[in-house]
Each structure stands twice: as structure tokens, then as C-alpha cells.
Amino acid sequence: MTNSDATQAIDGALTGLRVIEMGSFIAGPFCGQVLADLGAEVIKIEPPRRGDAMRQWGVETLNGRSLWWPVIARNKKSLTLDLRANAGREIARKLIGQADVLVENFRPGTLEKWDLAPARLMEANPKLVIGRVSGFGQTGPYSNRTGFGAIAEAMSGVRALCGFPDRPPPRMGLSVGDSVAGLFTCIGILSALHGRALTGKGQVVDVGITDAMLAMCESVLSEHGATGAVRERAGTGLPRIAPSNLYPTVDGKWLLIAANGDAIFERLTQAMARPELAGDPRFADHRSRGQHQALLDDIVAEWTKTLTRDALLARLNDCGVPAGPINDAADVCADPHFRERGAVIEVASETYGPVVMQGVVPRLSANPGRVRWVGPELGEHNVEILTQALGLSPDEVEALGKRGVV
Structure with missing residues (x-):
């Protein structure tokens, strides 16, 4: 030096x-x-x-x-x-x-x-x-x-x-x-x-x-090179990645839930008190859930609309399901986690x-x-x-x- x-x-x-x-x-x-x-x-x-x-x-x-x-x-x-x-x-x-x-x-x-x-x-x-x-x-x-x-x-x-x-x-x-x-x-x-x-x-x-x-760009180019497919806009989710999306709550807020892994999806079904969904052939593995993405999102949304955002977040955290609120700058600045870690100073x-x-x-x-x-x-x-x-x-x-x- x-x-x-x-x-x-x-x-x-x-x-x-x-x-x-x-x-x-x-x-x-x-x-x-x-x-x-x-x-x-x-x-x-x-x-x-x-x-x-x-x-x-x-x-x-x-x-x-x-x-x-x-x-x-x-x-x-x-x-x-x-x-x-x-x-x-x-x-x-x-x-x-x-x-x-x-x-x-x-x-x-x-x-x-x-x-x-x-x-x-x-x-x-x-x-x-x-x-x-x-x-x-x-x-x-x-x-x-x-x-x-x-x-x-x-x-x-x-x-x-x-x-x-x-x-x-x-x-x-x-x-x-x-x-x-x-x-x-x-x-x-x-x-x-x-x-x-x-x-x-x-x-x-x-x-x-x-x-x-x-x-x-992850696999976007290789997908096109191998199959000719061109990935397109998909709104709040990702194509064939399910369930991973924004879901509404009873208090008019939104929560992002990312439960697209097999084990995580099973935990989500337990949180929903719908364990039978994990064994449903339409949702049994990653590829099947992707093929039935819209249906699965609707099922999850019907459940999330029955709970407040905070109650929903607490239940998902207890069950080990990745989830988080849509924070703005005020939310981030007030979050004790970010302050304690020094992510906000x-x-x-x-x-x-x-x-x-x-x-x-x-x-x-x-x-x-x-x-x-x-x-x-x-x-x-x-x-x-x-x-x-x-x-x-x-x-x-x-x-x-x-x-x-x-």
C-alpha cells in the first residue's frame, strides 16, 4: 500500500x-x-x-x-x-x-x-x-x-x-x-x-x-437460447415460481410470501391449516405448483384475506415460512432489526x-x-x-x- x-x-x-x-x-x-x-x-x-x-x-x-x-x-x-x-x-x-x-x-x-x-x-x-x-x-x-x-x-x-x-x-x-x-x-x-x-x-x-x-439475468438468456422462449412481464410474481407473490390481508395491506420450496410449502399448508394441499398432485412439487400457479395463488389469497397483516406475519414466522411486509422508508427507519444491526444509522x-x-x-x-x-x-x-x-x-x-x- x-x-x-x-x-x-x-x-x-x-x-x-x-x-x-x-x-x-x-x-x-x-x-x-x-x-x-x-x-x-x-x-x-x-x-x-x-x-x-x-x-x-x-x-x-x-x-x-x-x-x-x-x-x-x-x-x-x-x-x-x-x-x-x-x-x-x-x-x-x-x-x-x-x-x-x-x-x-x-x-x-x-x-x-x-x-x-x-x-x-x-x-x-x-x-x-x-x-x-x-x-x-x-x-x-x-x-x-x-x-x-x-x-x-x-x-x-x-x-x-x-x-x-x-x-x-x-x-x-x-x-x-x-x-x-x-x-x-x-x-x-x-x-x-x-x-x-x-x-x-x-x-x-x-x-x-x-x-x-x-x-x-439469471437463466433468461439460456432459456431463449435453448428453447426460443422469451420471458415476459409477470406482475408481482415470477412465472412458474409458486407460491411466491403479494397476498392481501383483511386490514387492506399486503404481505409477500415466498413458499415455493417443497419443504417450505408444506410448512405453509400447516400454517393455513390445509395440510392436504401438500399432498395434492397439483401442488406436490415445484414443477406442479408452477403449472397451477394462478389457482394456488387464489387459494393462498383466500386464506390471507382472513387475517391482519401482523397476525399473518406472526403465524408464518412461527411456522418457518419466509414472509415480509412491503415497507416504505418510514417503516425501514422505524424497524428495530435494521437499527440494531447497523443497517440503518x-x-x-x-x-x-x-x-x-x-x-x-x-x-x-x-x-x-x-x-x-x-x-x-x-x-x-x-x-x-x-x-x-x-x-x-x-x-x-x-x-x-x-x-x-x-
């Missing part, structure tokens, strides 16, 4: 790893968030004066400030740098020369245009691992297209599976494609770091958001006050990650980084600021 010594205290498993993050929006920064959560020093480069676009994003704001920024930029250091200026790119080159990892999510060719091509960066720093995430990857006919997660969700076939067959396919209310691509980039970076430990050399990690969404902030956000995933037993601070102010760490990492004087940093470089 390049910026620590062997005696420093470990604050997360990635302590001592220096990451330079370039780019904006979600996929690359989400990768950086995960690395920072797990202890890496992540230096986020932002355009001077205007900063990252995520400082403005989010459905709700607090006093005009984005409530997404404190989450996606948590644990990161903010360095403003004009990468369109020669002086800015030279500073970036020097920082990358000291780093373990570079994460970028520009359109392919942007780094090359700025004379920051991977080949040049790795010539100066052979151990560098470069994570490149873009809409369609670094190669292929579509590589030069702009692309967001929603486009990748559509083109990968994932969006075609969302919703009901008689309506246009809706999107999930989250940027799933970007986040999944960020996770795959993170996996690739950690894999490349292990490879570096074996070979002494870094490498480039290339992730297209479309690739990431395709990787999540509050982080102090002078700017925002206490910020409620999701905790660190995954949970490591020996040297876990943590949220040390929320997303920083624009350029908050300029002086620290430029003086400590590059040896510039405060006067030199001030002069760079006057020139608009930082």
Missing part, C-alpha cells in the same frame, strides 16, 4: 489503500463509496466551483442541499481540480502516481483525450489498478455512446421483465443499473489488487453498465445535523468498515491533499485557486 505504514491503526479492511475517484453521477462514485466505507482513502476529484452533479441530485432536499450527496460521498475527501486545464491534469497525474486505484466513469476516450490514458498512467505507476465503468464498456460498437443505468436496464432486457404484461414496463424507483455496475467494478478492483499481490502489476477493470445488468454532520442513512455492507468481523463522515464540502480537503500528498506550500495552493485550477 502506498500511503500508510505497517504500524498505523486499521480502520476498515482497506486501510492504507489510496483511491482516486474521477467522474460524477452514480456508478463510479458508488464504487468509491463502498471502497471508502471499507477503509480506503478515497480522494474525489470535482470540478472547481460547481462540484459533482450529485451535490444537486435527489428527490428531497434539506435547506436546498442534496440528501443523496451525504450518502454517496461519505468517507471521501473532496479535491477540486480542473481536469480540462494542463495544470489540473498534471496534479492529477502526480496523485495517481502515488495511488493504488483510479476509479473513473467518463465516456470512453475521455481519459485518453486528456492525456491520462491508462497506458501512460501505468507506465508511471505499474502497480496502478484502474476501474473504468461506462454505459457500454470500453469496446464494442456502442462504446462511444452516452449511457445511464436506466438505458442499460432497458437494453439488457431487465426492464422488459418489470411490471404487468398489459402495461408499459416501469422502472424501479432506484438507480439499480448504476449501483450494480458500481458493485461489479468494486469486485473487479479488489480482484485486480489480489492479482497485483501475486504479480506485482496492476491492470484495467472494464465494466459496462449493460454488462452488469446482463450478468443479473445516524451520522452527525455540522451541515445537515444528524443524517439517517444505510449502514456499511458487507459486515466484516475483524476489521469492519464504518461511516466516519458524510459527504464533504466542495474542496474541503484541497489544502490537506495538495500540501501533504504533493508537498505544495499553502501559498502555491492559494495561487492555483486564483488561477481556477483548484
Whole structure:
């Protein structure tokens, strides 16, 4: 590792790893968030004066400030740098020369245009691992297209599976494609770091958001390749997976029950006081239940409509049947399980006050990650980084600021 010594205290498993993050929006920064959560020093480069676009994003704001920024930029250091200026790119080159990892999510060719091509960066720093995430990857006919997660969700076939067959396919209310691509980039970076430990050399990690969404498609492609079948939208359930659906309750709520395994279905029949269903040839095994899915859903729904959601959930839990309510943000924040596990946390902030956000995933037993601070102010760490990492004087940093470089 390049910026620590062997005696420093470990604050997360990635302590001592220096990451330079370039780019904006979600996929690359989400990768950086995960690395920072797990202890890496992540230096986020932002355009001077205007900063990252995520400082403005989010459905709700607090006093005009984005409530997404404190989450996606948590644990990161903010360095403003004009990468369109020669002086800015030279500073970036020097920082990358000291780093373990570079994460970028520009359109392919942007780094090359700025004379920051991977080949040049790795010539100066052979151990560098470069994570490149873009809409369609670094190669292929579509590589030069702009692309967001929603486009990748559509083109990968994932969006075609969302919703009901008689309506246009809706999107999930989250940027799933970007986040999944960020996770795959993170996996690739950690894999490349292990490879570096074996070979002494870094490498480039290339992730297209479309690739990431395709990787999540389970057996959809193999089903088509082998049989010509095209899986279609199926509403609240999955085709031939039964019973696994939303079911109504007497108090006007919904409960998701997933009892499609043979043993689990038998336990569901016991909870329903209908043990004979487990021996019914129409429902005796996974394939048979799938063939009679609509009938089985109707039978289960007739039972669930006789109980309140809480009573139903208690009975299913007692019988070992997977079930859960449809929670919104208020439900999640109030759930004692999430709070006790640290899946929902509050982080102090002078700017925002206490910020409620999701905790660190995954949970490591020996040297876990943590949220040390929320997303920083624009350029908050300029002086620290430029003086400590590059040896510039405060006067030199001030002069760079006057020139608009930082």
C-alpha cells in the first residue's frame, strides 16, 4: 500500500489503500463509496466551483442541499481540480502516481483525450489498478455512446421483465443499473489488487453498465437460447415460481410470501391449516405448483384475506415460512432489526445535523468498515491533499485557486 505504514491503526479492511475517484453521477462514485466505507482513502476529484452533479441530485432536499450527496460521498475527501486545464491534469497525474486505484466513469476516450490514458498512467505507476465503468464498456460498437443505468436496464432486457404484461414496463424507483455496475467494478478492483499481490502489476477493470445488468439475468438468456422462449412481464410474481407473490390481508395491506420450496410449502399448508394441499398432485412439487400457479395463488389469497397483516406475519414466522411486509422508508427507519444491526444509522454532520442513512455492507468481523463522515464540502480537503500528498506550500495552493485550477 502506498500511503500508510505497517504500524498505523486499521480502520476498515482497506486501510492504507489510496483511491482516486474521477467522474460524477452514480456508478463510479458508488464504487468509491463502498471502497471508502471499507477503509480506503478515497480522494474525489470535482470540478472547481460547481462540484459533482450529485451535490444537486435527489428527490428531497434539506435547506436546498442534496440528501443523496451525504450518502454517496461519505468517507471521501473532496479535491477540486480542473481536469480540462494542463495544470489540473498534471496534479492529477502526480496523485495517481502515488495511488493504488483510479476509479473513473467518463465516456470512453475521455481519459485518453486528456492525456491520462491508462497506458501512460501505468507506465508511471505499474502497480496502478484502474476501474473504468461506462454505459457500454470500453469496446464494442456502442462504446462511444452516452449511457445511464436506466438505458442499460432497458437494453439488457431487465426492464422488459418489470411490471404487468398489459402495461408499459416501469422502472424501479432506484438507480439499480448504476449501483450494480458500481458493485461489479468494486469486485473487479479488489480482484485486480489480489492479482497485483501475486504479480506485482496492476491492470484495467472494464465494466459496462449493460454488462452488469446482463450478468443479473439469471437463466433468461439460456432459456431463449435453448428453447426460443422469451420471458415476459409477470406482475408481482415470477412465472412458474409458486407460491411466491403479494397476498392481501383483511386490514387492506399486503404481505409477500415466498413458499415455493417443497419443504417450505408444506410448512405453509400447516400454517393455513390445509395440510392436504401438500399432498395434492397439483401442488406436490415445484414443477406442479408452477403449472397451477394462478389457482394456488387464489387459494393462498383466500386464506390471507382472513387475517391482519401482523397476525399473518406472526403465524408464518412461527411456522418457518419466509414472509415480509412491503415497507416504505418510514417503516425501514422505524424497524428495530435494521437499527440494531447497523443497517440503518445516524451520522452527525455540522451541515445537515444528524443524517439517517444505510449502514456499511458487507459486515466484516475483524476489521469492519464504518461511516466516519458524510459527504464533504466542495474542496474541503484541497489544502490537506495538495500540501501533504504533493508537498505544495499553502501559498502555491492559494495561487492555483486564483488561477481556477483548484
